[in-house]
Amino acid sequence: KNEVEQSPQNLTAQEGEFITINCSYSVGISALHWLQQHPGGGIVSLFMLSSGKKKHGRLIATINIQEKHSSLHITASHPRDSAVYICAVREAGNQFYFGTGTSLTVIP
Amino acid sequence: DVKVTQSSRYLVKRTGEKVFLECVQDMDHENMFWYRQDPGLGLRLIYFSYDVKMKEKGDIPEGYSVSREKKERFSLILESASTNQTSMYLCASRAGSHGYTFGSGTRLTVV
Numbered sequence: 395k396n397e398v399e400q401s402p403q404n405l406t407a408q409e410g411e412f413i414t415i416n417c418s419y420s421v422g423i424s425a426l427h428w429l430q431q432h433p434g435g436g437i438v439s440l441f442m443l444s445s446g447k448k449k450h451g452r453l454i455a456t457i458n459i460q461e462k463h464s465s466l467h468i469t470a471s472h473p474r475d476s477a478v479y480i481c482a483v484r485e486a487g488n489q490f491y492f493g494t495g496t497s498l499t500v501i502p
Numbered sequence: 503d504v505k506v507t508q509s510s511r512y513l514v515k516r517t518g519e520k521v522f523l524e525c526v527q528d529m530d531h532e533n534m535f536w537y538r539q540d541p542g543l544g545l546r547l548i549y550f551s552y553d554v555k556m557k558e559k560g561d562i563p564e565g566y567s568v569s570r571e572k573k574e575r576f577s578l579i580l581e582s583a584s585t586n587q588t589s590m591y592l593c594a595s596r597a598g599s600h601g602y603t604f605g606s607g608t609r610l611t612v613v
Contacts, residue, residue: 434511434607436604436606437594437602437607439602439603480544482602490602492544
């Protein structure tokens, strides 16, 4: 049983396309994180959110607590956005659960 | 910015060797974590530590041990490396309820 499910697992897009990655979870959470992992392996935190919507540059993250669902959107995608995007949730007891990631490739 | 440094990016070891993976963070974070990442399985927690000399098992502790003698350093030890421990190992630190900061990862191959 996976507490966090992401879709799609793999995504290929043309440069400039609008991209959506989805995350559904089954536990009660205090926060949800979106992480980005580049081909070299390093992981950076993109967003931490517990309600509503956050925007940073071309990235937008939304969360619907009632539906236990979050989306990560990338507007005007670029090849440098190619990475694995990981959804992680922090349960009320501070336990973290991770999705298996969405591998995004943006083609010029 | 918080920095989490893992001592090696790539490592090749032989079966049966004792392997040390080192992780150092520079922002006085209480919490440190070791994960392994495998295709299709995502990140899985091996061990974590909430304080110096304190350690807790994660989801997959078998075959691993850890050491936290100083707050800034959290070491993962493979007592006798096996081929099924070939993986990407990621260290992370966290202050309280804030988000993670990850190291750049160590890709370990056991031959």
